[in-house]
Amino acid sequence: GAGVSQSPRYKVAKRGQDVALRCDPISGHVSLFWYQQALGQGPEFLTYFQNEAQLDKSGLPSDRFFAERPEGSVSTLKIQRTQQEDSAVYLCASSLVGSRSPSNNNEQFFGPGTRLTVL
């Protein structure tokens, strides 16, 4: 079966441009997460959806970052007026169930990421 897919895999943007990064979670997965991984660092949490509801956006670094999941499946992370410090790999993950589930089915499955380079 297909895993989490992300597109584009690579994106080069000029400073000030807007970008949109797409995540296709595993079919039927309830939860979707976005993480940002700077070069040489571990991933850092950005935001989390359960179905179409954005339950936690505490990790979004500024109001230039916006994420949506309007139909509870595909998600888009949008970055407006990109800056050089936005250069990173953006990882998407999905899990079968929501948080606080007593089952083991809340394992997060990660996509390959989108490498964003802002010049």
Place this chain on the structure above:
Amino acid sequence: AQSVTQLGSHVSVSEGALVLLRCNYSSSVPPYLFWYVQYPNQGLQLLLKYTSAATLVKGINGFEAEFKKSETSFHLTKPSAHMSDAAEYFCAVSDRGDKIIFGKGTRLHILP
């Protein structure tokens, strides 16, 4: 606040030798703990996770980790390193099983 500290950004071991990657965590509640592996240009893959069922957790590819509450540690081990184990390893913590806090990672090098 939760946090994870991985000791050593680079670790080198000889093929066939013991692998030991160190991780200490901080959490105000009983945590979920994870080890992930990342190969170049690939996504993160879960090696193993601790969810309070057993303190010694066995994962894929021969890896295991032991949860030690008194030491707030969750070190990753493998008895015999293989060349294919060369990758970046991340220790991570979550208090509710949703948002995951990752360490900075340890790059494992395997020497022939």
